Amino acid sequence: MRTVRDDSGSVYLLVKQSGDSCKVRDPETGEESYRESDELEPASGESALATTARAVPEPARRVLTATPNERALGLLVELRERGPHSVRHLLDATDLCESDLLGVLTEFRAAGLVEETRVLGERGYATTDRADDGLALLTGERDR
Template sequence: MRTVRDADGRRYLLVKRSAESSLVRDPESGAERYLENDQIEPVEGESPLETAASGVPDPVRRVVTAAHDDRSLGLLVALSDDGPQSVVGLLDAFDLCESDLHGLLAEFRAAGLVEEAETPGGRGYAATETTERAVALLRGGDEDS
């Protein structure tokens, strides 16, 4: 597979090519269609895997990249559902040691998925809007959720 674009700049994945037309896949919808070969050109320097991933909404890509397992994903979901939580409260509520919790929170901060927040229990963390949108999308909502 390779990445191609049409005259409007829209990117597709080239699935197969014949003498006159090419079967291309829209990375956003997964829909395939034929385009005339003279309507598309190769995109140099863009991996077809990156093009395929571009069809997944950015908030979801960020969460999928940062959440290594169910526990880390669960932490993001809990912060999204329950609102800001203190570090002490998170340690009490979940089966994470302090170093694991701080490691995850540092990764999530770097990815823009959590932010520091003041809570009644002291310093804590809250899900960002990006995380809240990603959780809604992962649960089957739409981009506007």
């Protein structure tokens, strides 16, 4: 399986190539169609597996790829459901040590899932809309 793109820039997974035609699959919808081989070119630098992952909506992919373990996922859910929280509260309320907590929060900030805020005059964190959307998709909630 390879990733290809057409003249308009749309990305597909090459399922089968036979002579002058190719069977391709849209990674987001799963719809398969036939295209002329000369309409497609290899999408260099894009893994077919990464392209396949596009079947998962982007906000959910962002949460999944930025969350290294269940503790981190629990922290993100806690911030979404009951946050924002101060760093002091998170240290007291979770089983994460300071370096682990700040490491996870740094990763979440880099992924655009949390943002720094003030909580009762102290430094704290809240989830972003991107995290809220991704978690809503993962938990089956659509109207958050």
